[in-house]
Amino acid sequence: xxxxxxxxMPGLVARVLVNEGDQVTQGQTVVVxxxxxxxxxxxxxxxxxxxxxxxxxxxEVEIGSPLIVLE
Amino acid sequence: MFIIKNPGIETLVEDWPGRLGYLGKGMSTAGGMDNLAxxxxxxxxxxxxxxxxxxxxxxxxxxEFGVDTVISITGTDISPSIxxxxxxxxxxxxxxxxxxxxxxxxxxxxxRAYIGFAGGIDVPLYLGSKSTCLFGxxxxxxxxxxxxxxxxxxGGAPQNLTSLEGRGLKDGVMPVYxxxxxxxxxxxPNASPEYITEKGMDYLFSQPLxxxxxxxxxxxxxxxxxxxxxxxxxxxxxxxxxxxxxDHAYAMPGALNICGNTPVLLTADGPTLGGxxxxxxxxxADMWKIGQGTPSRDYIRFVSCTREEALQAxxxxxxxxxxxxxx
Numbered sequence: 001x002x003x004x005x006x007x008x009m010p011g012l013v014a015r016v017l018v019n020e021g022d023q024v025t026q027g028q029t030v031v032v033x034x035x036x037x038x039x040x041x042x043x044x045x046x047x048x049x050x051x052x053x054x055x056x057x058x059x060e061v062e063i064g065s066p067l068i069v070l071e
Numbered sequence: 072m073f074i075i076k077n078p079g080i081e082t083l084v085e086d087w088p089g090r091l092g093y094l095g096k097g098m099s100t101a102g103g104m105d106n107l108a109x110x111x112x113x114x115x116x117x118x119x120x121x122x123x124x125x126x127x128x129x130x131x132x133x134x135e136f137g138v139d140t141v142i143s144i145t146g147t148d149i150s151p152s153i154x155x156x157x158x159x160x161x162x163x164x165x166x167x168x169x170x171x172x173x174x175x176x177x178x179x180x181x182x183r184a185y186i187g188f189a190g191g192i193d194v195p196l197y198l199g200s201k202s203t204c205l206f207g208x209x210x211x212x213x214x215x216x217x218x219x220x221x222x223x224x225x226g227g228a229p230q231n232l233t234s235l236e237g238r239g240l241k242d243g244v245m246p247v248y249x250x251x252x253x254x255x256x257x258x259x260p261n262a263s264p265e266y267i268t269e270k271g272m273d274y275l276f277s278q279p280l281x282x283x284x285x286x287x288x289x290x291x292x293x294x295x296x297x298x299x300x301x302x303x304x305x306x307x308x309x310x311x312x313x314x315x316x317x318d319h320a321y322a323m324p325g326a327l328n329i330c331g332n333t334p335v336l337l338t339a340d341g342p343t344l345g346g347x348x349x350x351x352x353x354x355x356a357d358m359w360k361i362g363q364g365t366p367s368r369d370y371i372r373f374v375s376c377t378r379e380e381a382l383q384a385x386x387x388x389x390x391x392x393x394x395x396x397x398x
Contacts, residue, residue, distance in 0.1 A: 009176070010368055035284055037285050060284065
């Protein structure tokens with residue numbers, strides 16, 4: 001079953017740290033969001049393989065926006 | 072005491088009205104970004120209105136109480152829970168030693184929440200205030216935002232906690248939260264015709280301006296102005312861009328800097344002087360709304376106002392911050 005890693009704050013995507021096909025582990029930082037001039041790490045809540053990367057640098061995201069799809 | 076298990080995005084000790092009297096030395100006031108929610112949080116737990124609270128921007132704070140006390144949570148609806156059970160916002164509630172307070176993220180409206188503790192927060196006064204100036208790294212708790220493992224000393228709570236629990240606000244007292252925040256403002260000191268065209272001023276006072284993602288306690292950055300805004304080709308001796316002027320003092324907090332083509336509303340931790348024009352000043356009674364403006368989501372609309380209206384608004388706000396507002 002696919003799960004998504006979602007933005008926990010609004011802001012701009014500063015960096016995407018994974019690529020499609022990468023294996024990620026629970027607690028791993030997958031995306032960094034820039035908000036309030038702070039870099040905020042978005043971590044994966046689960047282990048999984050990256051099926052889709054839905055965002056790129058400079059994209060603006062809202063809280064809850066899906067960023068990464070994990071298999 | 073209150074033990075920080077997860078500090079969340081940005082949790083700070085802030086009081087009100089902050090650190091007064093040092094603008095001339097380059098020190099901004101700091102203090103609660105939403106001073107109204109902060110003062111209501113104190114009112115609900117029986118504190119002096121300006122006592123220090125925790126200001127939670129964004130959310131995700133988790134902490135453990137080391138004492139029995141009474142707390143209140145105001146501001147954005149941040150879905151607070153004690154030991155996993157939801158607790159209401161804008162109402163004081165009793166907590167016991169060992170209880171775990173957990174906050175979710177900011178709600179549909181607003182961005183910051185305030186936690187008031189009966190007896191307040193026991194951090195040292197620095198130059199007359201308990202407020203954290205985040206960008207100056209002074210005041211509050213070691214001059215910084217809270218981090219995991221911090222132990223926050225609380226002030227001595229009153230003997231009779233029972234009399235403080237269950238206090239709420241009467242209908243119609245709670246501030247109304249929006250996605251488009253209307254801020255009353257007085258034009259100037261750098262306005263039309265010398266600095267900005269009439270068309271430019273009309274633009275500032277007629278458009279909802281989106282809050283940029285980079286907005287924080289120093290300043291709220293708004294979407295860029297349009298062409299035809301400036302009345303001058305350049306800043307003369309102040310600089311090459313028409314937004315440049317010779318350095319001057321800013322009316323802090325609440326001045327709207329025009330920084331290049333970006334309107335920047337200067338707030339609690341902002342600069343006290345600089346070389347950008349200031350097109351308007353937000354009235355003190357409406358400054359609380361900026362603290363609830365959500366980056367990358369909400370809008371600000373400036374509404375022209377007179378000095379007399381500004382003074383009246385401040386008086387009216389003062390009237391609701393009394394025990395008469397409690398239910």
